[in-house]
């Protein structure tokens with residue numbers, strides 16, 4: 506192993522970020538490294554302005570990437586779904602650890618499930634992807650935009666402003682909050698964001714410990730998120746285009762294969778398109794590209810509307826692709 510110093514692992518300050526980073530730090534300690542967490546404040550953490558005003562969800566990743574590039578930290582943990590899918594020059598995702606539950610979770614008052622919510626019930630979510638898919642179920646619930654970290658969003662249910670909120674199962678699990686979940690949403694109804702539930706361990710490409718970091722890799726998770734992010738990149742999804750994607754390893758006659766499902770919604774949630782495809786898991790990005798092409802052939806770009814960046818080569822003023830969920 507290269508020279509031993511204390512590995513500085515950069516993390517955002519939120520409860521979710523420090524929990525996720527702490528979990529990866531433990532995995533690295535199991536490999537014999539000494540690890541300390543270094544907190545990094547990002548613009549997204551200090552500003553209450555809508556994310557679209559301060560540069561989109563990428564603002565959370567960019568402060569951390571700066572710290573990696575200028576050597577303040579050795580590695581950093583991101584929620585994969587908040588990480589732009591365009592690679593950052595000089596940096597690599599050294600490892601994608603084993604994924605948590607990728608599904609979305611309904612957290613409703615009185616233990617209610619989605620189907621049990623009365624017509625007119627208020628469901629809070631800041632994610633156009635979640636809103637579009639729930640609207641498509643035709644339940645007659647009212648979707649309202651909310652923002653903030655996990656606890657702030659759960660507070661909306663506790664104080665009665667919302668009958669329910671939708672959050673990622675993975676975040677709640679990691680924070681030990683699984684008991685607030687009243688229903689794990691079936692991906693048949695609500696597909697999660699690309700990369701949801703998975704983490705990325707990023708470092709400089711020339712970091713001497715890169716190969717050690719790589720040992721927390723889970724090959725199956727990497728293949729799945731590559732397919733999901735390949736789809737996102739090909740769709741040229743802009744900040745507001747609702748896209749859901751989930752890849753899973755499935756058994757077939759020819760051995761293990763990847764199954765990829767995707768959803769693209771119109772910006773106003775009035776319409777949506779769902780397709781799926783199965784392919785070899787040796788080329789997951791290609792599977793993502795092929796499913797994106799299928800969606801585009803069937804009108805995904807028209808659905809999302811002009812100006813979303815969908816379908817136009819290079820997108821519209823959008824070079825990096827990221828989930829339409831708001832980082833917590």
Ligand SMILES: NCc1[nH]cc(CCC(=O)O)c1CC(=O)O
Pocket residue numbers: 584585586587655671672673674675676677700701702703704830831832833
């Ligand atoms: N949107 C922000 C965000 N980024 C990652 C997670 C949860 C953990 C994960 O999906 O990996 C969350 C919270 C949420 O969507 O409820």
